[in-house]
Amino acid sequence: MVKVNDNYLKLPGSYLFSTIGKKVAAFSAANPDKKIIRLGIGDVTQPLAPAIITALHGAVDEMADAATFHGYAPDLGYEFLRSAIAQNDYQDRGCDIAADEIFVSDGAKCDSSNIQEIFSLDNKIAVCDPVYPVYVDSNVMAGRTGTWDPKTETWSDVIYMPCTAENNFAPELPKETPDLIYLCFPNNPTGSTITKDQLQVWVDYANKMGAIIIYDAAYEAYISEENVPHSIYECEGARTCAIELRSFSKNAGFTGVRLGFTVIPKELKAGETNLHPLWARRHGTKYNGAPYIVQRAGEAVYSPEGKAQLKEQVAYYMNNAKVIYEGLKSAGYTVSGGVNAPYIWLKTPYQMTSWEFFDYLLEKANVVGTPGSGFGPSGEGYFRLTAFGSYDNTVEAIERMKAL
Amino acid sequence: MVKVNDNYLKLPGSYLFSTIGKKVAAFSAANPDKKIIRLGIGDVTQPLAPAIITALHGAVDEMADAATFHGYAPDLGYEFLRSAIAQNDYQDRGCDIAADEIFVSDGAKCDSSNIQEIFSLDNKIAVCDPVYPVYVDSNVMAGRTGTWDPKTETWSDVIYMPCTAENNFAPELPKETPDLIYLCFPNNPTGSTITKDQLQVWVDYANKMGAIIIYDAAYEAYISEENVPHSIYECEGARTCAIELRSFSKNAGFTGVRLGFTVIPKELKAGETNLHPLWARRHGTKYNGAPYIVQRAGEAVYSPEGKAQLKEQVAYYMNNAKVIYEGLKSAGYTVSGGVNAPYIWLKTPYQMTSWEFFDYLLEKANVVGTPGSGFGPSGEGYFRLTAFGSYDNTVEAIERMKAL
Numbered sequence: 001m002v003k004v005n006d007n008y009l010k011l012p013g014s015y016l017f018s019t020i021g022k023k024v025a026a027f028s029a030a031n032p033d034k035k036i037i038r039l040g041i042g043d044v045t046q047p048l049a050p051a052i053i054t055a056l057h058g059a060v061d062e063m064a065d066a067a068t069f070h071g072y073a074p075d076l077g078y079e080f081l082r083s084a085i086a087q088n089d090y091q092d093r094g095c096d097i098a099a100d101e102i103f104v105s106d107g108a109k110c111d112s113s114n115i116q117e118i119f120s121l122d123n124k125i126a127v128c129d130p131v132y133p134v135y136v137d138s139n140v141m142a143g144r145t146g147t148w149d150p151k152t153e154t155w156s157d158v159i160y161m162p163c164t165a166e167n168n169f170a171p172e173l174p175k176e177t178p179d180l181i182y183l184c185f186p187n188n189p190t191g192s193t194i195t196k197d198q199l200q201v202w203v204d205y206a207n208k209m210g211a212i213i214i215y216d217a218a219y220e221a222y223i224s225e226e227n228v229p230h231s232i233y234e235c236e237g238a239r240t241c242a243i244e245l246r247s248f249s250k251n252a253g254f255t256g257v258r259l260g261f262t263v264i265p266k267e268l269k270a271g272e273t274n275l276h277p278l279w280a281r282r283h284g285t286k287y288n289g290a291p292y293i294v295q296r297a298g299e300a301v302y303s304p305e306g307k308a309q310l311k312e313q314v315a316y317y318m319n320n321a322k323v324i325y326e327g328l329k330s331a332g333y334t335v336s337g338g339v340n341a342p343y344i345w346l347k348t349p350y351q352m353t354s355w356e357f358f359d360y361l362l363e364k365a366n367v368v369g370t371p372g373s374g375f376g377p378s379g380e381g382y383f384r385l386t387a388f389g390s391y392d393n394t395v396e397a398i399e400r401m402k403a404l
Numbered sequence: 405m406v407k408v409n410d411n412y413l414k415l416p417g418s419y420l421f422s423t424i425g426k427k428v429a430a431f432s433a434a435n436p437d438k439k440i441i442r443l444g445i446g447d448v449t450q451p452l453a454p455a456i457i458t459a460l461h462g463a464v465d466e467m468a469d470a471a472t473f474h475g476y477a478p479d480l481g482y483e484f485l486r487s488a489i490a491q492n493d494y495q496d497r498g499c500d501i502a503a504d505e506i507f508v509s510d511g512a513k514c515d516s517s518n519i520q521e522i523f524s525l526d527n528k529i530a531v532c533d534p535v536y537p538v539y540v541d542s543n544v545m546a547g548r549t550g551t552w553d554p555k556t557e558t559w560s561d562v563i564y565m566p567c568t569a570e571n572n573f574a575p576e577l578p579k580e581t582p583d584l585i586y587l588c589f590p591n592n593p594t595g596s597t598i599t600k601d602q603l604q605v606w607v608d609y610a611n612k613m614g615a616i617i618i619y620d621a622a623y624e625a626y627i628s629e630e631n632v633p634h635s636i637y638e639c640e641g642a643r644t645c646a647i648e649l650r651s652f653s654k655n656a657g658f659t660g661v662r663l664g665f666t667v668i669p670k671e672l673k674a675g676e677t678n679l680h681p682l683w684a685r686r687h688g689t690k691y692n693g694a695p696y697i698v699q700r701a702g703e704a705v706y707s708p709e710g711k712a713q714l715k716e717q718v719a720y721y722m723n724n725a726k727v728i729y730e731g732l733k734s735a736g737y738t739v740s741g742g743v744n745a746p747y748i749w750l751k752t753p754y755q756m757t758s759w760e761f762f763d764y765l766l767e768k769a770n771v772v773g774t775p776g777s778g779f780g781p782s783g784e785g786y787f788r789l790t791a792f793g794s795y796d797n798t799v800e801a802i803e804r805m806k807a808l
Contacts, residue, residue, distance in 0.1 A: 281412060286514060
């Protein structure tokens with residue numbers, strides 16, 4: 001008699017953004033005349049840059065001719081894209097990362113949820129609290145997180161590292177030693193960052209403890225301040241303790257195009273075992289590559305035109321971030337983030353819970369945000385707004401919130 | 405101290421097609437003057453059909469304009485594609501499958517390797533032998549297969565169902581009761597099929613035993629004979645025992661475009677647990693949807709123009725299959741398949757092992773095929789050729805083989 005994976009049944013409720021989607025759909029159905037502004041899910045709204053559109057059309061035309069048609073992609077990604085990534089994202093920043101240490105994928109969500117697979121179920125994970133829910137949820141599904149306590153909204157076998165106003169949203173080294181440490185900077189959802197020196201402390205700690213850092217740098221394109229690292233490989237010793245995850249979703253607007261990559265240095269080991277061939281084996285066995293046309297679009301991100309156009313796109317969103325940050329601050333909200341990240345993190349007013357504020361904002365201002373508690377227990381009483389809307393919608397949303 | 409998933413270390417050698425790729429690359433480097441013809445990996449060679457190219461260009465243009473730009477796709481796929489699939493692949497064939505039972509993905513390889521995740525590690529799997537290696541390998545990685553015996557080249561906890569000339573390449577009901585039964589028809593690699601009555605026996609057996617059939621119908625477009633089912637849902641009772649996997653790779657040449665889907669009927673259960681919400685949860689948590697432009701390309705597969713053009717494309721490949729089948733038969737080979745599938749399965753001559761014949765064919769005829777033993781122990785002494793080459797290359801490859 002067939003049996004299900006019981007770990008799935010331990011997951012409380014549904015995936016955060018599915019729940020939000022359902023709530024918004026229900027409100028919208030009941031109030032068809034209201035214009036809802038969505039600053040909730042971190043989805044982009046600006047069209048793809050012209051250089052990327054040109055690359056896509058060109059690649060589509062190649063697929064129309066037997067002489068230039070492309071079937072199955074190489075397991076780990078096309079050389080042209082892996083080289084462009086290694087050069088532009090790493091070597092140009094002084095990071096020692098080679099093209100054959102890049103694994104091209106269809107996005108950082110898949111990578112960040114799949115990466116745990118190559119590790120034993122015995123490993124203990126540590127996560128920032130609050131953080132992107134996929135790290136914990138994927139470990140729940142695998143059976144690595146123990147039991148759920150509905151009172152504290154925590155898993156018994158997960159090490160939570162609170163990131164709150166008290167520690168300037170930067171996690172402290174945990175008291176209990178973890179095996180796998182998920183770090184996400186610029187952070188989703190708080191929009192906070194840590195300096196290169198602060199990150200170096202984590203790298204040294206991981207090397208000392210024999211732990212692996214899974215470093216999610218999906219939002220690095222939004223860093224505006226000096227001394228905030230764009231990659232963990234800017235730190236000395238990271239090649240022996242860190243895996244880095246990257247996405248094209250936010251720097252190039254690829255949320256609906258799907259492209260990302262994972263970096264695993266050749267010398268990275270867990271015990272005696274090199275991790276590079278393990279992840280390569282997973283790719284070879286369970287994945288069939290990102291579409292050729294999408295990989296060509298990714299290549300265009302690194303062209304001179306692409307870079308110039310995307311710099312403008314990032315600036316557009318960061319102007320939205322400024323509008324949100326300054327607008328809410330002037331209205332008396334306690335806000336952070338928004339300087340090195342497209343996320344603004346605010347304290348809910350009047351001691352409202354995160355979900356109470358979600359409902360209040362949806363109902364009274366018809367603005368959708370994301371409840372901080374959806375990202376972990378320390379997110380309770382906080383709320384996330386994203387800078388990924390259009391400028392006009394962003395201005396209007398903030399005006400509505402000010403008027404409350 | 406971090407530890408790896410030891411199950412990965414149990415996997416013998418590398419993924420079949422990676423090994424072939426390396427062997428061919430080495431031969432090619434040593435013999436740059438030889439023209440190698442690849443009838444090995446099941447990759448298509450014909451360009452995308454004009455209707456699909458038009459749809460791709462149109463969708464790319466939509467992504468260039470904020471008013472028509474598409475970000476994150478709906479978790480389970482766009483409604484336009486799910487409806488087209490439900491209508492054309494199921495309802496038009498009299499199968500009772502609704503659009504919301506379709507889960508759109510980036511291909512059947514991912515789905516067929518990921519689907520085991522929603523089941524307990526305690527389940528016992530049964531596979532056809534030989535078969536597409538991903539079913540077993542993904543279960544090895546999960547830790548469901550016991551220990552590897554290098555002598556018999558089998559896993560201790562896998563039920564192998566031999567498909568050989570003796571049983572006309574159709575598996576018999578296993579003596580030991582499995583929980584998960586992987587069936588692939590038209591079969592990869594043997595190219596064999598079973599009739600609707602034969603499949604009904606499996607459906608009845610699974611319902612009786614409380615087992616689930618994972619039915620891989622990736623090659624259904626190549627079925628030419630009556631009474632061979634295109635979907636398991638043509639059988640009565642399949643909604644309570646079967647998951648179906650489909651691909652756009654072979655019927656529409658999407659090996660480099662990446663699109664597939666999984667069907668899970670709403671009433672399908674394992675014990676008391678419905679499987680539909682479990683797979684939906686996996687999609688929502690660990691996947692971010694197929695690209696918008698690719699889903700529009702998928703929709704075009706079902707347009708009147710798309711259907712007509714793809715019928716021609718399938719006919720082109722099936723003509724190749726005929727060339728291979730008849731050419732090898734006239735040369736004295738024992739061959740099967742090729743009538744309802746793009747694969748031709750042949751007995752190696754002179755008692756050669758599959759890999760001996762692979763090397764022999766590569767060296768003497770510069771033709772690449774796939775060793776049958778790579779698909780399971782009962783594949784030893786067999787060899788797979790695919791009809792996915794160009795017509796000219798296919799004819800030349802067969803002439804070279806005849807001349808040996």
